[in-house]
Amino acid sequence: xxxxxxxxxxxxxxxxxxxxxxxxxxxxxxxxxxxxxxxxxxxxxxxxxxxxxxxxxxxxxxxxxxxxxxxxxxxxxxxxxxxxxxxxxxxxxxxxxxxxxxxxxxxxxxxxxxxxxxxxxxxxxxxxxxxxxxxxxxxxxxxxxxxxxxxxxxxxxxxxxxxxxxxxxxxxxxxxxxxxxxxxxxxxxxxxxxxxxxxxxxxxxxxxxxxxxxxxxxxxxxxxxxxxxxxx
Amino acid sequence: xxxxxxxxxxxxxxxxxxxxxxxxxxxxxxxxxxxxxxxxxxxxxxxxxxxxxxxxxxxxxxxxxxxxxxxxxxxxxxxxxxxxxxxxxxxxxxxxxxxxxxxxxxxxxxxxxxxxxxxxxxxxxxxxxxxxxxxxxxxxxxxxxxxxxxxxxxxxxxxxxxxxxxxxxxxxxxxxxxxxxxxxxxxxxxxxxxxxxxxxxxxxxxxxxxxxxxxxxxxxxxxxxxxxxxxx
DNA sequence: CGGCTCATTGATAACTCTCAACGCAGGTGG
DNA sequence: CCACCTGCGTTGAGAGTTATCAATGAGCCG
Numbered sequence: 001x002x003x004x005x006x007x008x009x010x011x012x013x014x015x016x017x018x019x020x021x022x023x024x025x026x027x028x029x030x031x032x033x034x035x036x037x038x039x040x041x042x043x044x045x046x047x048x049x050x051x052x053x054x055x056x057x058x059x060x061x062x063x064x065x066x067x068x069x070x071x072x073x074x075x076x077x078x079x080x081x082x083x084x085x086x087x088x089x090x091x092x093x094x095x096x097x098x099x100x101x102x103x104x105x106x107x108x109x110x111x112x113x114x115x116x117x118x119x120x121x122x123x124x125x126x127x128x129x130x131x132x133x134x135x136x137x138x139x140x141x142x143x144x145x146x147x148x149x150x151x152x153x154x155x156x157x158x159x160x161x162x163x164x165x166x167x168x169x170x171x172x173x174x175x176x177x178x179x180x181x182x183x184x185x186x187x188x189x190x191x192x193x194x195x196x197x198x199x200x201x202x203x204x205x206x207x208x209x210x211x212x213x214x215x216x217x218x219x220x221x222x223x224x225x226x227x228x229x230x231x232x
Numbered sequence: 233x234x235x236x237x238x239x240x241x242x243x244x245x246x247x248x249x250x251x252x253x254x255x256x257x258x259x260x261x262x263x264x265x266x267x268x269x270x271x272x273x274x275x276x277x278x279x280x281x282x283x284x285x286x287x288x289x290x291x292x293x294x295x296x297x298x299x300x301x302x303x304x305x306x307x308x309x310x311x312x313x314x315x316x317x318x319x320x321x322x323x324x325x326x327x328x329x330x331x332x333x334x335x336x337x338x339x340x341x342x343x344x345x346x347x348x349x350x351x352x353x354x355x356x357x358x359x360x361x362x363x364x365x366x367x368x369x370x371x372x373x374x375x376x377x378x379x380x381x382x383x384x385x386x387x388x389x390x391x392x393x394x395x396x397x398x399x400x401x402x403x404x405x406x407x408x409x410x411x412x413x414x415x416x417x418x419x420x421x422x423x424x425x426x427x428x429x430x431x432x433x434x435x436x437x438x439x440x441x442x443x444x445x446x447x448x449x450x451x452x453x454x455x456x457x458x459x460x461x462x463x464x
Numbered sequence: 465c466g467g468c469t470c471a472t473t474g475a476t477a478a479c480t481c482t483c484a485a486c487g488c489a490g491g492t493g494g
Numbered sequence: 495c496c497a498c499c500t501g502c503g504t505t506g507a508g509a510g511t512t513a514t515c516a517a518t519g520a521g522c523c524g
Contacts, residue, residue, distance in 0.1 A: 061368065063368065063369065063371075063372050064372070065372065065376065065377075065464055066464075067464070069372075069376040070376070071371055071372040071375045071376045073368035073369075073371045073372070074368065084361060084365070085361070086357075086358050086361065088361075088362070088365075091365040091368060091369055092365075092368055115354070118350035118353065121350065121353055121354055121357055122347070122353055124357060125318075125353055125356060125357040125360060126318050128357060128360045128361055128364060129316060129317070129318065129320075129360055130320070131364060132360060132363060132364045132367060133316070133320075133323040133324075135364060135367050135368060135371070136293065136295065136305035136306065136323060136324055136367060137295065137305075137323055138371065139295075139303055139305045139367070139370065139371060139374055140295050140296070140297065140301075140303040140305070142371055142374035142375045142424065143303040143374045143421075143423070143424025144297065144301040144302070144303050144424060145297075146511080146512095147511075147512065183470075183471090184470075184471060184472095185470085185471095191375070192374065192375025192376055193512080193513090194512075194513055194514080195470090195471080195472095196471095196472080196473085196512090196513075196514085197511090197512060197513075198471095199471060199472055199473080200472085200473080200512095202471095202472090203472075203473085215521090216470075216471070216520090216521080232297055232298075232299070378479080378480095379479080379480070415502075415503090416502075416503060416504095417502085417503095425480080425481090426480075426481055426482080427502090427503080427504095428480090428481075428482085428503095428504080428505085429479095429480060429481075431503060431504055431505080432480095432504085432505080434503095434504095435504075435505085447489095448488090448489085448502075448503070
């Protein structure tokens with residue numbers, strides 16, 4: 001019923017490095033779990049006790065200062081990996097943005113399994129390297145871009161990363177219309193802005209005809225090139 | 233003469249996962265290279281053609297916008313790894329800040345060697361995971377901290393990361409006095425600020441008695457706790 | 465139909481950037 | 495040996511962008 005073999009992310013997650021027998025072993029040490037929006041799987045600062053693969057949904061990785069400021073440091077989509085294998089302390093919390101299904105492993109079980117399966121570790125290494133590159137590109141946005149550039153970049157990135165899930169068949173650069181998995185406050189926390197600034201930029205992009213906002217949580221990209229020009 | 237066995241970072245770099253014979257093979261595919269300050273080893277956007285270990289010196293990883301804004305997305309110290317193994321395009325340039333010695337490998341040679349040596353890949357995976365955590369923590373600084381918090385955080389981090397190299401014997405949290413491997417402009421590019429703002433914050437920290445600036449490139453931390461309080 | 469949360473809009477303030485001038489140190493050449 | 499030049503850093507004045515504070519508005523659920 002919930003075996004790895006029928007898993008919808010079977011061929012995209014790091015599990016794709018495993019053969020049928022290995023998958024059976026992995027299946028035995030993992031378990032499925034559903035998360036409601038706002039529910040956390042891992043908390044900032046705790047010892048790393050579990051890792052997971054995302055099957056469905058969108059989750060945020062976030063960290064904050066003592067006085068309550070928050071920064072979202074990553075967004076995780078289906079087939080992606082969560083957690084900190086091989087010891088250490090988790091440096092950021094993991095919280096569901098939408099209702100999510102994840103495949104959870106105890107960290108020690110996963111560690112042991114991974115060390116015996118170099119192909120799995122290799123897959124994880126490739127993903128981690130890719131994620132590090134993506135994160136570094138995001139630093140350029142945080143450090144050097146203006147509010148309008150930030151918001152435009154955010155919408156374009158989201159449109160691209162959401163489209164495999166939304167499954168627009170036309171082979172475009174990204175979904176034209178999509179549902180935001182973020183509240184305005186969460187968008188602000190991704191971009192290092194305030195909620196008011198985000199809201200004003202949304203309004204401005206709409207009034208310039210680059211996007212439409214059918215509802216709070218929905219966005220239509222009307223002029224992708226224009227938006228890309230705004231993104232800097 | 234320049235064999236791996238006598239390498240000063242032999243026991244700290246990813247090479248520490250290898251035995252004597254393996255090291256001999258690795259030695260054969262790598263070569264030493266010296267870089268002058270300002271000299272680049274890898275350029276943003278080019279295909280990944282080489283990877284390296286840092287033996288000595290400090291290097292920056294940087295990326296920029298088309299209109300010339302720059303963001304330093306990482307700083308690399310001795311024993312650390314540089315480059316993007318397993319294909320792909322380099323998303324950031326690598327440039328020496330101080331005179332540096334590196335141990336360079338062609339990416340394809342390194343890839344082939346790594347795939348045959350899971351313990352090396354494991355070490356690289358652990359490092360990459362650690363670096364990703366560090367990078368994500370830096371995002372909090374870029375997105376949510378004020379100029380004074382940024383500069384104070386920067387000085388504390390630098391003091392800690394420079395101290396194993398500077399080799400203060402007293403087991404402290406970091407070096408009390410150290411030489412900046414950065415110009416003011418480069419500090420601004422790390423923190424997402426302008427050179428003037430960085431300069432003003434330095435002056436302010438000095439006038440408040442938290443640091444001293446014996447020369448342009450030198451810093452003494454007079455009040456570590458006070459600095460930590462400024463760091464937020 | 466309230467009462468709630470979340471988002472938008474407006475007015476003002478604060479912070480950082482921009483532009484500009486000056487200062488300091490190191491190197492070069494008279 | 496000193497004068498000058500050049501690059502980097504500091505300091506100042508003013509402008510611009512974004513944050514803050516406050517009020518209004520829209521959607522949702524009981």
